[in-house]
Amino acid sequence: MQKTKYWSKVPIETIYGNLQGLKSSQIKQLQRLYQQRLPGDRPTTPEFAQRLAAISTEINQPVCTYVNRRGQVIRVGVGTPRQTQIPPLELPRYGAERLSGIRCIATQLKSEPPSEAALTAMALQRLDVLAVLNITGSGFQRRGGGATGYVKETYLAHLVPSSEETETDTQQTRTSPLASWNVSQPLSLDVLSNQDFLDLVEGLEAEFQREYVATQVDSDRDRVLIVGVQTDTLTPQAFQDTLDELARLVDTAGGEVLQTFRQKRSRPHPQTAVGEGKVQEIALTAQTLGANLIVFDRDLSPAQVRNLETQIGIRVVDRTEVILDIFAQRARTRAGKLQVELAQLEYMLPRLTGRGQAMSRLGGGIGTRGPGETKLETERRAIARRIARLQEEVNQLQAHRSRLRQQRQHREVPSVAIVGYTNAGKSTLLNALTNAEVYTADQLFATLDPTTRRLVVPDVGGKPQAIVLTDTVGFIHELPASLMDAFRATLEEVTEADALLHVVDLSHPAWQSQIRSVMSILSEMPITPGPMLIALNKVDRVDSDTLAVAQEEFPQAVYISASDRLGLETLRQRLGQLVRYAVAPS
Known part of the structure; x- marks a missing residue:
């Protein structure tokens, strides 16, 4: 991502993706796309599409624009839908029961249907629609230099509720292991521009909402995906035992395990514990099944949690946090409660930096509860003082139990x-x-x-x-x-x-x-x-x-x-x- 600034009355906007080698004039053309306004009931207009085609041809790269339902361009990127996609946490509306309220209009420099990667990016972002513009050069030069281009054909793709998978002469259903979508047959730009966009997405959202309600049997339980990383130090049986035990821990903590993911690696990925492809698979499954929590079978660093939550869009915790949550629920006596709180704070203190979204999520499910709960927004120094006080109380408890043992020994x-x-x-x-x-x-x-x-x-x-x-x-x-x-x-x-x-x-x-x-x-x-x-x-x-x-x-x-x-x-x-x-x- 690169931010380009220039001195004019045009707002400073961010262009995402790979900007290497682009001229200042080309970046300005991309930035001016933010000033465009599209109708709310049509995927695009012929004028906007041809403008994208001209820019894409000149820079010889695909271009993606993301537009909200008010017709405002909210994101411009250089690259494919996969390379320019919006992180889930930045989407204005996100969840299995609804679409994000954003459409993507993407150019493509070759004449073929949208790729599996582009459709998966559509599913991960739960886009209203993905409009793909296949473009070709026109053979003449624009004034001031640079080749122009025009839209040769288009495709319109959108997600499909599982109960509505169909195939007709004008569209076909393509299914990945985790999501279903409809991709139209090649359309002319005029036909694409006249699609009844708003009626389509409102009908899809109504069906997604019905499906979501049908699956939410017990809203009080966290809906959990478990992720296990098998390294060379674990035998297959030991790894399976670890995952089975983690599932029991999640159940004890009050969660419902929807699915378990496994990946074999020589060592955990330093940024996300699992590989990039597995992160995408987890994210797609999470929004498909309506999961609201990811639990890993190992301790995660603050950076790993932050990266995973950014890419997946929901809370991520590790095995230790699940155990701490169970202890928080089980503690009954004052001694037990203070020891649980001490354990929670000592675990969280080094993880305060970089937790991002997690900093304000206490009290909302597994990994967030605790007796005498201290908000993690509190400054590190205040938490350290609380830890010191709790340690002093534990020492007093230790001394009390020691006296009781001595009395038994005397008897x-x-x-x-x-x-x-x-x-x-x-x-x-x-x-x-x-x-x-x-x-x-x-x-x-x-x-x-x-x-x-x-x-x-x-x-x-x-x-x-x-x-x-x-x-x-x-x-x-x-x-x-x-x-x-x-x-x-x-x-x-x-x-x-x-x-x-x-x-x-x-x-x-x-x-x-x-x-x-x-x-x-x-x-x-x-x-x-x-x-x-x-x-x-x-x-x-x-x-x-x-x-x-x-x-x-x-x-x-x-x-x-x-x-x-x-x-x-x-x-x-x-x-x-x-x-x-x-x-x-x-």
């Missing part, structure tokens, strides 16, 4: 922390063992706040021994660092416990990978946790082959079903052995 009550991957059944097990009433659900991160309950287990010779069990927040693959830091008061329940009970969902297809993720997080803790007992949960849902693999890999594990109360007596006995070993003098 010589051994402690066991229940750890495991999210949704492994930890809270259900605590309820089954202690008759607690901790909230449980088949959701990720149903538990945020630690809950401690007393349990009697057999000691030496079958004598009763009192211990305390603490239910902790679930782990997840690549747990965001901001959460690890903010929830240090909660995670200290793990590091300070005498022993750990690692609960595993044996029915999950990726149960072995989940065990590795939990063990990796535990190994990164500043204090080495105590001895551990593995409890393979949900055995009532697994087949004999899975049991055989588990028994071979984890021969010392205990097999239970917390929901059906299977194996709990064996678990109590093993817990008694575990704490006896953990507290024995070294």
Whole structure:
């Protein structure tokens, strides 16, 4: 894009596209197109079309003009519709239920129908129509030099609602994988200029609106497209497990997954994570399906978010933001809320610069909620002060829980922390063992706040021994660092416990990978946790082959079903052995 200024009463206008090699006089001709006014009920006029043809022939490049429904030229570009298209965020009206209110009149230096790229650009911008003018030179010179040209034939293209795909003698339906459009047969310029443009677009918009309403079953849920990038470090199965887990996260956060995109790359694209073609495919799918959120399977830089939102036209968030949003919804106690807010602010602070549209979108869906929410428009310094205050409160919470642990130690009550991957059944097990009433659900991160309950287990010779069990927040693959830091008061329940009970969902297809993720997080803790007992949960849902693999890999594990109360007596006995070993003098 290049801005050209000249000193006259003509307004300074921007000409988009490739201006390299153009003379000042040619740029002025392009700028004067902004002064033209077209009728609101016709695609173009013969005079305007011939003027475009003359300029395009002189500069020997295609020219695109974008006109609103009032007939005002709002954008002039040198290049094809793909090269000069308007970014979605700059369109005055944008959404699956309507057209943008803008038509594109484009010249073409060869005699053929509009290309797939031009039609895709029309669909991405949801243009009212795309009028393509095929031009040819006239063979004589204009006064002052330079070849002129004339319009040889024209084509008129527009989007088609899925319920109205037709084919007649005067137009044909051409369909891409994600959009349908009608392209007319070659028309003379006079016929094109006399098309009833306004009646056409009003009828199309009415049908698009009906289709959109029919698909919006639950407007309270975000309509989400998931995007995954498979690098060389991930096996196909691990990549699929990551996408499946992200879909569960989106569902838990309250979103509806409409479609999942995959791209294999040696490394993520530095500007958009995925390639340019995939970005276009995502953008076209988003406006076709009426999506309002894109979720990536990896952390995105502020520049990547900004570039993606500009090109796609809707909000873009990453996996960490989805997890933070779930935590914001789940937090119930004051401690949980302040830790969530701290995690959100610590994640957002370095991302304030360049978030663009995202800066003013809090409170509008996944990735935007938070208890005690602080608007991101607040200056960085104010947010940093808020973070400092929250960290001080977390430190106080940390000290309070430390005192409680010391009291238990003085009473010589051994402690066991229940750890495991999210949704492994930890809270259900605590309820089954202690008759607690901790909230449980088949959701990720149903538990945020630690809950401690007393349990009697057999000691030496079958004598009763009192211990305390603490239910902790679930782990997840690549747990965001901001959460690890903010929830240090909660995670200290793990590091300070005498022993750990690692609960595993044996029915999950990726149960072995989940065990590795939990063990990796535990190994990164500043204090080495105590001895551990593995409890393979949900055995009532697994087949004999899975049991055989588990028994071979984890021969010392205990097999239970917390929901059906299977194996709990064996678990109590093993817990008694575990704490006896953990507290024995070294």
